[in-house]
Amino acid sequence: QVQLQESGPGLVKPSQTLSLTCTVSGDSISSGGYYWNWVRQPAGKGLEYIGRIYTSGSTNYSPSLESRVTISRDTSNNQFSLKLSSVTAADTAVYYCARQSIRFLEGYYYYYMDVWGKGTTVTVSS
Amino acid sequence: DIQMTQSPSSLSASIGDRVTITCRASQSISSYLNWYQLKPGKAPKLLIYAASSLQSGVPSRFSGSGSGTDFTLTISSLQPEDFATYYCQQSYSTLYSFGQGTKLEIK
Numbered sequence: 001q002v003q004l005q006e007s008g009p010g011l012v013k014p015s016q017t018l019s020l021t022c023t024v025s026g027d028s029i030s031s032g033g034y035y036w037n038w039v040r041q042p043a044g045k046g047l048e049y050i051g052r053i054y055t056s057g058s059t060n061y062s063p064s065l066e067s068r069v070t071i072s073r074d075t076s077n078n079q080f081s082l083k084l085s086s087v088t089a090a091d092t093a094v095y096y097c098a099r100q101s102i103r104f105l106e107g108y109y110y111y112y113m114d115v116w117g118k119g120t121t122v123t124v125s126s
Numbered sequence: 127d128i129q130m131t132q133s134p135s136s137l138s139a140s141i142g143d144r145v146t147i148t149c150r151a152s153q154s155i156s157s158y159l160n161w162y163q164l165k166p167g168k169a170p171k172l173l174i175y176a177a178s179s180l181q182s183g184v185p186s187r188f189s190g191s192g193s194g195t196d197f198t199l200t201i202s203s204l205q206p207e208d209f210a211t212y213y214c215q216q217s218y219s220t221l222y223s224f225g226q227g228t229k230l231e232i233k
Contacts, residue, residue: 046213046226098170103179115185118167
């Protein structure tokens, strides 16, 4: 059974860099053709897509965050990470990591996030 | 960017009710539409992918339909564990986007 677990500081000061790690068990992040994603939910708001890293190591980021975000991976520890620089109070949120799977149906490939971590709360405050 | 709009934003219903949540995309996304259930403190749960395919292990009272720009999530007979917040998400473009969520509450 695949499981994802987010970890990292729960409190980050403004202007500093937020760093989170997602540890994956039951699957290898360097095989299988999956994407490994980060999503966040600010308090009282909806879900916001941050970005993803592929098994090859290639990445895609949300344009609204692209200048501040880096997603990387550590295959030896089966982890992938999120770094968000120059944080402000607006970056206070629950951060989730998720695995994205692919299915071929009726001639098309469909993408969906089928395994998620429980999320970790990050507060940006001095 | 593709904007996803859900309605209603909140909904009160009773056990056993049939409930429908709608999701509209700002442009055609074919069937690249997923539905998720969120509960506080728990991992989000995939319910429906490709607009109408039921994820393994999800009860059959959940169903999805639609294509193009208009989609629906239907719960045929509400159970106590279904009270949660539901989100649609498009995977048509590389930049994924979510609806604003629909909070389903007990009447």
